Amino acid sequence: MFQILDKQDLAPSIKQFVIDAPLVAQKAQPGQFIILRIKEGGERIPLTIADYDAKQGTVTVVFQEVGKTTLELGTLKTGDYLADFVGPLGEGVKFKNHKKVLGIGGGLGVAPLYPKLKILHQQGAYVESIIGAKTADLLIMEQQIKAVSNKTHICTDDGTKGRHGFVTVVLKELLEQGEKYDEIIIIGPPILMKIAAEITKPYGIPTMVSLNPIMVDGTGMCGGCRVTVGGETKFACVDGPAFDGHKVDFDELMKRLQTYKTEETTALHKHKGGNCKCHQQ
Ligand code: FES
Known part of the structure; x- marks a missing residue:
C-alpha cells in the first residue's frame, strides 16, 4: 500500500x-x-x-x-x-552538456516538463521556459518552473495571464530573433507538439517531445500507444515516452487518440450515474 x-x-x-x-x-x-x-x-x-x-x-x-x-x-x-x-x-531522459535549452509546456504538459528542466538547471544549463494554458486558472506549477528557469514566458489562450496567445507564438518569436538552443523540449497536447516541432525543424534545433497523452495502460501490451517514429513502429510506454519531435508521425498519433474516445465516454457516463451530458458530446 x-x-x-x-x-x-x-x-x-x-x-x-x-x-x-x-x-x-x-x-x-x-x-x-x-x-x-x-x-x-x-x-x-x-x-x-x-x-x-x-x-x-x-x-x-x-x-x-x-x-x-x-x-x-x-x-x-x-x-x-x-x-x-x-x-x-519508460525510458529516462539524459542530457549531455547542454548549455542553453528551451522548455515548452502546454496545459498538463507542464508537469512532465518540470523534472527535465530541474535536472538541466542542476547541471548548470541556461534554462528558458514557455508555459501556457487555456486560461489563468488552468496554469499549473508556475512557481516550480520559475525556480528552475533563468527566464520564463507565460501565455494564456484567452489573455487572462501573461501573453495573449499560444506558446508557439513566443517560440516563433524567439527563433526569429535568432535565439539558439542546444535542445528544445515540448510537452503538451499532440497538436501543440506537432506545430511546435514544425516551427523548430527549419532551424535544425534538436527537439524532444513526450508522448504521455497517448498511453492507455502503460504496459506495452494494449497497443494503444503505438506510434511511428522515423518510419519505425514504437510504443510510447516502452520506447518512450520521449522521442525526436521531428520524426514523430503526429497525424497518425492524433487519429489513434480518437480510438478510445467512445469507450471512455461510455465509462464516464456510467460513473456519473447517467445524469451527465457526456454521451451527447
Ligand atoms: S500504453 Fe498500452 S502498449 Fe503502451
Missing part, C-alpha cells in the same frame, strides 16, 4: 499527489512514469512523474480528472492509500 502524503488542487480538475514510494523515488529519472491502481482489480493508469525526492522517498504525480478512474482518484485525500504504485517505467 502506498500512502498519499499530500494532496493539492493545482487547478479546477487538476490535482497533485505526493506519494510515499521510496523505491520508485530512488530510481526515478526525468521522463519516466508510474502505473497506479486505486484498489485491487481496478484500472491501471499510467501517470507521469512530475517530481521525485530520493532522500524523502517521495514521488509527485499530477493528473487531470478526465475519465472514470481519474475522477475516482481525485476523491482520495491526504492519508489515504493506493493499492499499487509501480515504477519507474
Whole structure:
C-alpha cells in the first residue's frame, strides 16, 4: 500500500499527489512514469512523474480528472492509500552538456516538463521556459518552473495571464530573433507538439517531445500507444515516452487518440450515474 502524503488542487480538475514510494523515488529519472491502481482489480493508469525526492522517498504525480478512474482518484485525500504504485517505467531522459535549452509546456504538459528542466538547471544549463494554458486558472506549477528557469514566458489562450496567445507564438518569436538552443523540449497536447516541432525543424534545433497523452495502460501490451517514429513502429510506454519531435508521425498519433474516445465516454457516463451530458458530446 502506498500512502498519499499530500494532496493539492493545482487547478479546477487538476490535482497533485505526493506519494510515499521510496523505491520508485530512488530510481526515478526525468521522463519516466508510474502505473497506479486505486484498489485491487481496478484500472491501471499510467501517470507521469512530475517530481521525485530520493532522500524523502517521495514521488509527485499530477493528473487531470478526465475519465472514470481519474475522477475516482481525485476523491482520495491526504492519508489515504493506493493499492499499487509501480515504477519507474519508460525510458529516462539524459542530457549531455547542454548549455542553453528551451522548455515548452502546454496545459498538463507542464508537469512532465518540470523534472527535465530541474535536472538541466542542476547541471548548470541556461534554462528558458514557455508555459501556457487555456486560461489563468488552468496554469499549473508556475512557481516550480520559475525556480528552475533563468527566464520564463507565460501565455494564456484567452489573455487572462501573461501573453495573449499560444506558446508557439513566443517560440516563433524567439527563433526569429535568432535565439539558439542546444535542445528544445515540448510537452503538451499532440497538436501543440506537432506545430511546435514544425516551427523548430527549419532551424535544425534538436527537439524532444513526450508522448504521455497517448498511453492507455502503460504496459506495452494494449497497443494503444503505438506510434511511428522515423518510419519505425514504437510504443510510447516502452520506447518512450520521449522521442525526436521531428520524426514523430503526429497525424497518425492524433487519429489513434480518437480510438478510445467512445469507450471512455461510455465509462464516464456510467460513473456519473447517467445524469451527465457526456454521451451527447
Ligand atoms: S500504453 Fe498500452 S502498449 Fe503502451
